[in-house]
Amino acid sequence: MANKSGQKKVVLASGVFDLLHLGHVKFLEEAKNAGGPYAQLVVVVARDSTVEKTKGRKPIMPEDQRCSLVESLRVVDKAVLGYENLDIGEVVKNIKPDVIALGYDQEDMMKQVLDYVNKNKLDDQIVRIGKFGEKPLDSSSGIKKKIIDKRERLSYAESKFGQSQ
């Protein structure tokens, strides 16, 4: 499956990818699948400053480590850090994707992408990737919650029995 110029399709996906888990990998695999068997997957990893601006807190893992870890996944052909000002138009202009894949929780990004694509009369295919199951550890916040819960149970045990479990 190739684009109009006969080249392999380029798929663009983006995200924070803090505390890498299987949900991230499944999202990226599904995104790449949307570009056909020979697709190239380029992933834009959100800057710490962008995450702080949009979510009110920095990720646990710094941006360079999140980006390198994403690039070490077999499914990913290239991972780059996003732009400080979160301008998805700039990203699309530079990467020139054939397919733009968006996760179930990327509502705002979806609006920005649609606006940009319509305004510039581009024929990029936009695909929405669903959520995979409902496992609590398929999300960064679920992992953080489990770590904190374990710590709190340990602190409680220490305060009650004077020693760790």
Next chain:
Amino acid sequence: MANKSGQKKVVLASGVFDLLHLGHVKFLEEAKNAGGPYAQLVVVVARDSTVEKTKGRKPIMPEDQRCSLVESLRVVDKAVLGYENLDIGEVVKNIKPDVIALGYDQEDMMKQVLDYVNKNKLDDQIVRIGKFGEKPLDSSSGIKKKIIDKRERLSYAESKFGQSQ
């Protein structure tokens, strides 16, 4: 670089791989390098029960998710779950590695491997992989500490100022 029978060298590495981070990836890359450019890297991922027995607590991520995530790394050719009884001899007998790679913190495993290899007069190459830098987030416990510290600072701010930061 091939083994005596002219085949690609098989490198065996093992670990828990809880909260996957760049330190894990660097360890696996270095392990694979030890087998030459065409090496196949097989990774044995420790069972939850084995980790509980040796470290006194289960990992945050369950064994099937840790194993699948390790296998989704480009550097890894195959990832399998370990044996319940932690018998490294059984692992070596089944996988028949040319090279056994051990991390800087796998002291006990090192002794078991050396005992097994010497006892069975095997000519496996055993390589020790050093620690990469001293970044606090290049370890699962460092990541857990950061998550707990952030949570505690937030709880303190909430109790002092009646709202979250």
